[in-house]
Amino acid sequence: MVLIFMGTLDQVHLGIYGALEKYFRSFVVFWSLPKLGWEIPILPGGYLVGSVLLINLIAAHFSRYKPGWKKLGISLIHLGVVVLLVGELLSSLFQEDYQMSITEGETKSYSESILETELVVIDASDPDKDIVLSIPEARLGDGGVIQHPSIPFTLEILAFYENANIFQKTPEAPASKYRATTGIGKNLIALERPKTGKIDERNLVTAFVTVRTKEGPLDTWMVCNAFDEPQHFDYEGRHYEISLRRKRDYHPFKITLKNFTHDRYPGTTIPKNFSSRIRLQDSVSNEDREILIYMNHPLRYRGLTFFQASFIEGDDTTSILQVVRNPSRHLPYIASTLISLGLTFQFCLHLLGFFKRRKAS
Amino acid sequence: MPAIKRLLFLVAIVLMLSGCKDKSIIVYEAPKDIRTKHPHSEASASTQTNDLSWEKPEAWESTALSSFRKGSFSFTSSSGQKVDISIITFPEKAGGLFENINRWRDQLHLLPLSQDQLSDNTTSINIAGQSATLVEMVSEAAIIEEKFKSRIIAAILPDDQQSWFFKMIGEDTAVLSQKETFISFLTSIKREPPKSEVAQPNQEISYQKPTNWKELPPTPPRQASFQVKEDGDISIIAFPGEVGGNLANINRWREQIGLSPINNEDLPTITETIMMGDSPALIVHIENQESILAAILPQGSKTWFVKFRGPSDIVSSEKATFLQFLQTIHFNPSP
Numbered sequence: 001m002v003l004i005f006m007g008t009l010d011q012v013h014l015g016i017y018g019a020l021e022k023y024f025r026s027f028v029v030f031w032s033l034p035k036l037g038w039e040i041p042i043l044p045g046g047y048l049v050g051s052v053l054l055i056n057l058i059a060a061h062f063s064r065y066k067p068g069w070k071k072l073g074i075s076l077i078h079l080g081v082v083v084l085l086v087g088e089l090l091s092s093l094f095q096e097d098y099q100m101s102i103t104e105g106e107t108k109s110y111s112e113s114i115l116e117t118e119l120v121v122i123d124a125s126d127p128d129k130d131i132v133l134s135i136p137e138a139r140l141g142d143g144g145v146i147q148h149p150s151i152p153f154t155l156e157i158l159a160f161y162e163n164a165n166i167f168q169k170t171p172e173a174p175a176s177k178y179r180a181t182t183g184i185g186k187n188l189i190a191l192e193r194p195k196t197g198k199i200d201e202r203n204l205v206t207a208f209v210t211v212r213t214k215e216g217p218l219d220t221w222m223v224c225n226a227f228d229e230p231q232h233f234d235y236e237g238r239h240y241e242i243s244l245r246r247k248r249d250y251h252p253f254k255i256t257l258k259n260f261t262h263d264r265y266p267g268t269t270i271p272k273n274f275s276s277r278i279r280l281q282d283s284v285s286n287e288d289r290e291i292l293i294y295m296n297h298p299l300r301y302r303g304l305t306f307f308q309a310s311f312i313e314g315d316d317t318t319s320i321l322q323v324v325r326n327p328s329r330h331l332p333y334i335a336s337t338l339i340s341l342g343l344t345f346q347f348c349l350h351l352l353g354f355f356k357r358r359k360a361s
Numbered sequence: 362m363p364a365i366k367r368l369l370f371l372v373a374i375v376l377m378l379s380g381c382k383d384k385s386i387i388v389y390e391a392p393k394d395i396r397t398k399h400p401h402s403e404a405s406a407s408t409q410t411n412d413l414s415w416e417k418p419e420a421w422e423s424t425a426l427s428s429f430r431k432g433s434f435s436f437t438s439s440s441g442q443k444v445d446i447s448i449i450t451f452p453e454k455a456g457g458l459f460e461n462i463n464r465w466r467d468q469l470h471l472l473p474l475s476q477d478q479l480s481d482n483t484t485s486i487n488i489a490g491q492s493a494t495l496v497e498m499v500s501e502a503a504i505i506e507e508k509f510k511s512r513i514i515a516a517i518l519p520d521d522q523q524s525w526f527f528k529m530i531g532e533d534t535a536v537l538s539q540k541e542t543f544i545s546f547l548t549s550i551k552r553e554p555p556k557s558e559v560a561q562p563n564q565e566i567s568y569q570k571p572t573n574w575k576e577l578p579p580t581p582p583r584q585a586s587f588q589v590k591e592d593g594d595i596s597i598i599a600f601p602g603e604v605g606g607n608l609a610n611i612n613r614w615r616e617q618i619g620l621s622p623i624n625n626e627d628l629p630t631i632t633e634t635i636m637m638g639d640s641p642a643l644i645v646h647i648e649n650q651e652s653i654l655a656a657i658l659p660q661g662s663k664t665w666f667v668k669f670r671g672p673s674d675i676v677s678s679e680k681a682t683f684l685q686f687l688q689t690i691h692f693n694p695s696p
Contacts, residue, residue, distance in 0.1 A: 104464060124393070130393055132391050133387075142384070146386070150388045176605055194662060258467075266506060316445065317449065
């Protein structure tokens with residue numbers, strides 16, 4: 001209870017994802033002493049509480065379990081709770097959350113990660129398709145030189161900031177260790193700042209990358225997820241794009257937003273309901289159909305679930321779909337079924353006993 | 362004991378899985394993004410980001426923008442009916458004129474037009490020196506709260522790399538009342554050079570200005586700006602983090618007034634530390650024909666720079682006032 005209470009309160013400072021990581025997807029919750037920077041453990045984290053609960057449940061079951069069908073309901077309830085706890089653990093480890101922000105008339109075949117970014121170097125020489133080299137931000141944080149057989153040059157990661165302030169380069173701008181020699185970043189400076197977990201704030205993930213060829217360094221680029229456009233360069237007769245963007249998950253199907261409705265209660269800005277009519281086209285399975293996605297009515301397709309998640313305030317044409325891949329998404333349903341069966345069985349057993357006692361008396 | 366070992370093993374597995382982030386580099390083929398279909402040079406990239414500029418008509422109110430919505434306004438009629446005016450860009454032709462007009466007709470529950478009917482239902486209008494298509498449609502049924510008809514007046518401006526959609530939608534009579542304003546608005550739109558996304562600082566400090574200084578409107582990234590006598594310029598700026606360190610910034614200032622850089626060992630000889638409230642601030646006074654007198658103050662996650670630049674005689678004569686001024690600066694909590 002204390003953990004949930006504190007985690008909920010701290011969402012104001014950390015945002016939902018920050019609070020989730022700190023309080024519920026950790027073994028111990030630490031508190032950082034102001035100025036000293038010492039980390040003091042103050043609470044058991046969600047993993048620890050869940051693990052203890054799980055062990056306690058299993059231990060209690062085996063120490064008190066007595067064979068016989070009269071305790072079958074209790075066993076089912078226990079099993080359901082165990083499945084629920086294991087399901088949550090698996091979800092926290094393996095669930096992937098993406099978003100698809102799509103505007104009426106637009107067609108997309110990919111979703112974008114809510115939290116993760118990627119550095120991409122795209123060989124865009126082919127007029128029909130791109131060859132994308134994707135480097136996850138976890139690798140960018142290590143810095144150093146990145147070599148890959150798909151590119152005829154190396155990438156030196158000079159700096160990687162999980163969040164940055166970006167300013168125009170003016171005489172008043174402060175000294176910056178890293179500078180872009182070309183592209184949009186040539187006239188900008190980036191200064192590292194702490195990462196934010198707040199939903200209403202955006203991390204400007206930024207990196208300085210030098211492309212090194214066998215002839216020497218080609219140029220240094222500032223890449224940032226705030227830049228709308230990729231930056232371009234040519235080498236050995238091929239055309240490349242470089243950008244830092246939200247990590248993409250490409251799908252073997254495409255979605256077109258036909259219509260987005262966003263009704264509000266009359267005279268207010270409070271959302272009443274919102275829905276997206278989409279066209280799903282899958283060239284592999286030859287599916288081509290229209291689907292209405294609305295609250296509590298997601299589209300489930302190829303292991304992904306598309307929820308109607310949000311909209312952009314003031315923009316009645318852009319729908320935001322939450323795209324979730326959760327291999328253990330069935331476990332809560334199984335757990336609920338087991339608990340319901342157990343409760344029903346136990347209730348019926350007691351009811352029968354009650355009737356028998358009443359009849360006997 | 363084996364049970365404890367098993368438990369520890371399980372905990373270790375969970376720790377490994379929860380602590381590891383995927384660092385593997387992957388290569389894959391992907392369909393081209395629509396916006397990158399026309400490569401390739403920096404020049405073409407800047408053309409893609411070319412923007413239009415406009416003046417908001419007085420009767421309209423600005424509303425929230427989004428990644429697609431480059432302009433967003435609303436109008437409320439005297440009877441309380443809302444009209445939404447949006448300016449949206451899409452890469453390329455975004456489905457084309459025919460598809461988009463029929464999509465709007467679908468929103469008004471109207472039957473789609475055929476290609477032959479298109480020219481009879483559209484007119485031409487000049488926007489930012491280019492020919493655009495103007496279209497107007499009204500619903501047959503009362504589709505707003507089942508009481509009012511809905512009307513759309515919209516213009517589509519195809520550009521080299523993107524299409525612009527200017528759309529006014531709302532209750533029939535309210536939209537009609539703004540038709541003339543909307544048309545005038547469209548014809549007043551101009552083309553602007555590209556801009557970059559730049560963080561704007563907030564006002565986070567308060568201070569007592571000396572009476573002989575003239576306060577000027579701060580231009581970002583300045584938080585405050587003062588003129589001292591004729592040529593003395595004082596700026597207050599905050600940047601996150603250590604911003605390159607004291608030496609790098611002092612050498613940058615030395616370069617600005619024509620002095621050679623110094624080493625880390627020389628730093629104590631030209632700096633002193635004073636207290637600003639509870640925090641120590643580094644004071645540096647660099648003199649040449651021009652002088653720079655500055656305070657560097659780390660405060661929270663930011664570093665503040667209070668910098669006085671001007672002719673040496675002005676900076677010297679105002680040094681005491683400047684140091685007194687530093688003591689009046691108060692840092693407001695971040696919003």
